[in-house]
Amino acid sequence: MVKIREIMLLSRGGQGGVTLGKVLAYTATYDGKYAVSIPKYGAERRGAPITTSVRISDKPIKRHAQIEDPTDIVAMDFTLAPRFFAQDPFRGEGTLTLNSPTKPEEYSIYTPEKFGLCNIQKITMDEGLVKSGSAMTGIPTIGSFLKTSGLLNMESLHKAIDKMFAGSRYLDANHKAVDRTFNETEVFKND
């Protein structure tokens, strides 16, 4: 079977999880990989939990279904992973990236190979990525995920941000924020 990274992004409506998926797909594209981002649509509303499935592979991707058994999880709100995964999906492999400075107690059941922790929320607010009262943590989260997973290059991420935010007043802030989240993410090997 084709080796595919199946990345589950967990966010809340307004955080920018859907845009994150698109920028991550551009980043993978600039790295020469195949990629697709699949948001899950229902009755959309601000604050509601949202999952986005991103697949990245060295071979063309033929899967269209939502990811059920992710290799990687990225939680933009630390309350979300336990809500979607009552059991450990990692079995010692993959990565878990968390928007939290510390590892919450309920995460002790998860066994990813690598655990990335970062106060993405704070960096997002520091850099002024706030719109209508919501911290737009989506893009900053990618810096953190890239540090944790080592999957894609930061250079490609910056190029993807240029692509998606050309002319936007959030362009510079996103560039700065991903550099900070990349540098300030602490990565732990699972023991």
Add this chain to the structure above:
Amino acid sequence: MLNEDKHKRIEIWTGNQAIAEGVAVSRPEVISAYPITPSTDIIQDLSDFVESGKIDGEYIGVESEHAAMAGCVGASAAGARTFTATASQGLLYMMEMVYIAGFTRLPMTMTVVNRSLFGGWNIWLDHQDLYSMRDTGWIQLVAKNNQEAHDLIPQSFKVSEDHEVYVPSAVNIDGFVLSHVAGQVEPLDQRMVDDFLPKFEPYFKLDPLDPVSFGALTLPGEYTRLRYEHYDALNRSRDKIRKVTAEFAEITGRDWGRLVEVYGPEHADVGVISMGTIAEETEEAIDLLNSKGIGSFGATRIRAFRPFPVDEIIDASKRYGKIIVIDRGFSFGSDSPMVSEVRNVLYKIKSDTPVISLIMGIGGAETPYTQIAANIEKLIKEDN
């Protein structure tokens, strides 16, 4: 690796964006549309393109889908290259006009973003709306991914406007699973499309200086002749689609097949026939099944539901020991729609190849390749 050619531009587009951009390079002259989930972004993008001048054409904002298709009927009759998009209930609401466009043989392209029909409010994917268009006299093409969706638009215009064919054409994309999924698309080059798809030359058009009449009172003899001509046109469209898809593949290097696309071993114990994204997911299910040592599996994907690929399905029945047909819809009180189509074709050659029905993916139910493979395995066991 994806970027073997460093100069190749790849965009991350949703299926809806891929359609809108495909329409833009096809140089439409009139877009008459009314938005409905999950097709709304297509209409939104196209109205922006007209506003910004990216499309040099008219955008007619109307009050309903029925009026949207009425606008398309008038525009096409006046000789304009015409486009619209809709889905589900919107398609049903415009259906009177969809038949008029078909039966009056007015070339145009409509994207149907496939979505279930009301009966329990559900906005997600199945093919019940696609099947509801079966006898409208339109060509019905179906994409399996965002790139094919993008590529199909100029091909659809070209087939539809051909004087040997001259019927409207629908490009179907799976709701949400393509329409809202951001995937990699290599954009079509404007100069390439201009060469591939010349300006629409209407066979007849409404013109005050050279008056003709559309849809005048037609007595039974003439009416019957019109229907037979229409029937012949759809039959002729098979060869036209084969030719146009081959020409497109030659120019772009992207070959999506002709009326069907064959995947895996040509000759296999079991062949799976399906349509749309589930057919691409089935390719992976086929790989999985072939790795299990439980027999050989192949797949044939339907790209044109109308005209139905009669010769290709006859060929498939000779290549496969058994056929499983995956349908994303029902025909209540009969077998599922595609199963009836396939069996009807097989009867023409008195084939005894078994045709087994598998209905999956209704109302947005997920259809991962693992589930497709498990269902196929189960059906084979039950059949043995």
